[in-house]
Amino acid sequence: MQQLQAMVLVMGYQLVFHDGGPKGATSFDNATVSVRRNLTEAEARVTYLHELVHTFRGPAHLADEEAEEEQVELLTSRLLIPRMENGLTDHLVRRRFKVDAECVEARRRPLREDRIA
Secondary structure, eight states, X not given: OHHHHHHHHHTTOEEEEESSSOSEEEETTTTEEEEETTOOHHHHHHHHHHHHHHHHHOGXXXXXXXXXXXXXXXXXXXXXXOOOOTTOOHHHXXXXXXXXXXXXXXXXXXXXXXXXX
């Protein structure tokens, strides 16, 4: 977790925390990444990497925010879960890779080549 936090700082973003609301948010205008307090370890791990992916991709990809968010979810899930092994239940995938249910769900979605930017 500390490595992901450090990477956010290396990318030039200030790391801040918030209560309630979304698990995470990236502000390109303010160069901040905000992460909700009191997340589980798995939720925090996924959220830090998710927001870090936003910092790598930058604001140029925000023309279609829904498509951008979908791509960030897909990329994050593939970084955290490199391959899905046949026969593993979602619960076992979550435990093995220390991710949350939303990450597993995103990883099970097919990668659409036309949506990669």
